[in-house]
Amino acid sequence: MSARAALSAVPASVSPTSTSPAPSPAASATPASSPAVSVSVLGLGMMGTALASALLAAGHPVTVWNRTRARTGPLVAQGALPAGTAAEAVAASDLVILCLLDNGNVQEVLDAIGDGAAGRTLVNLTNGTPRQARALAAWAAGRGARYLDGGIMAVPQMIAGPAAYVFYSGDEDAFREYEPVFAALGGATFTGADAGLASLYDIALLTGMYGMTIGVLQAFALARTENIPATELAGPLTEWVGTMLRGAPLWAGAIDSGEHLTDVSSLAVNRAAVPNFVEAFRDQGLDPVFFEQLQELLERAVERGHGADGLSRLVDLLRK
Numbered sequence: 610m611s612a613r614a615a616l617s618a619v620p621a622s623v624s625p626t627s628t629s630p631a632p633s634p635a636a637s638a639t640p641a642s643s644p645a646v647s648v649s650v651l652g653l654g655m656m657g658t659a660l661a662s663a664l665l666a667a668g669h670p671v672t673v674w675n676r677t678r679a680r681t682g683p684l685v686a687q688g689a690l691p692a693g694t695a696a697e698a699v700a701a702s703d704l705v706i707l708c709l710l711d712n713g714n715v716q717e718v719l720d721a722i723g724d725g726a727a728g729r730t731l732v733n734l735t736n737g738t739p740r741q742a743r744a745l746a747a748w749a750a751g752r753g754a755r756y757l758d759g760g761i762m763a764v765p766q767m768i769a770g771p772a773a774y775v776f777y778s779g780d781e782d783a784f785r786e787y788e789p790v791f792a793a794l795g796g797a798t799f800t801g802a803d804a805g806l807a808s809l810y811d812i813a814l815l816t817g818m819y820g821m822t823i824g825v826l827q828a829f830a831l832a833r834t835e836n837i838p839a840t841e842l843a844g845p846l847t848e849w850v851g852t853m854l855r856g857a858p859l860w861a862g863a864i865d866s867g868e869h870l871t872d873v874s875s876l877a878v879n880r881a882a883v884p885n886f887v888e889a890f891r892d893q894g895l896d897p898v899f900f901e902q903l904q905e906l907l908e909r910a911v912e913r914g915h916g917a918d919g920l921s922r923l924v925d926l927l928r929k
């Protein structure tokens with residue numbers, strides 16, 4: 610699947626930008642009866658534990674390693690084999706999944722394994738950047754290992770459930786070979802041979818999530834200054850944000866075509882309104898930092914002659 614097609618394969622239930630039912634990656638996944646494949650999982654935090662547990666539940670023999678050994682206990686009780694060192698875990702299986710806190714940890718662990726990685730397929734599901742993923746792919750290539758990077762679109766409790774899926778990028782042969790195993794975790798979407806792409810999709814989707822979250826939290830903070838309970842605001846807030854988010858495909862069309870002229874809500878109109886948010890936040894004793902940044906962007910956009918354009922034009926202003 611091409612990188613561009615990948616997002617259209619995101620399940621409609623978790624894709625607010627979907628305008629029509631999109632094929633779920635899970636729908637094309639191989640059934641749970643796929644042949645058992647030995648897998649090693651390195652990193653047994655909340656997510657690594659959920660991944661290893663799902664692989665065990667799907668019938669795959671799983672070897673586990675964690676820096677803090679005590680964390681292997683619950684998985685060993687489910688049938689996993691504990692490895693004393695990361696190198697032992699990598700020696701145990703051709704397919705090795707890493708899920709650590711960050712890619713600095715991954716590089717440390719891989720450096721300790723060194724040439725032990727030769728012939729293995731390393732699947733790194735740790736959150737990171739495209740640049741980090743490319744560097745790890747180069748490290749793996751230098752040791753004769755295949756490398757896939759991944760971005761998990763799920764919290765641990767969702768793993769193996771219908772809404773969970775993972776973006777993968779890197780070695781496509783490795784992805785195709787192990788796709789039936791990945792199906793145990795949820796949907797699997799290949800975004801391209803460039804190892805950095807999965808993390809780009811991951812960060813892009815999480816950017817939308819964090820933007821929404823910080824906006825919603827600010828709304829609750831503002832309501833609280835007048836003793837309005839968050840639970841009272843939650844209903845209308847959810848409905849409003851959901852309705853507005855349905856505009857995302859329209860913004861996407863404007864961004865791709867470069868045609869931002871709008872008859873809905875121009876940058877000039879927004880520039881006039883946003884100072885009210887800054888002022889209201891200040892008046893209510895709150896920090897207006899996010900609106901100050903938005904105001905600055907809007908002013909720059911209007912100064913550059915984009916006052917009649919819609920908010921989608923701001924994408925151009927973010928480019929450094």
Ligand code: FVH
Nearest residue numbers: 652653654655656657676677709710714735736761763764
């Ligand atoms: N939890 C979530 O909701 C999100 C969902 C999307 C994907 N993220 C990313 O997944 C990575 C792991 O997250 P996690 O939730 O499993 O995180 P923790 O429970 O904190 O576990 C961290 C594991 O990393 C090990 N670790 C940390 N530092 C090192 C190191 N220097 N060397 C070796 N291992 C290290 C840690 O080991 P220990 O503390 O138990 O000894 C845990 O196994 C992450 O990238 C999320 O962004 C999760």
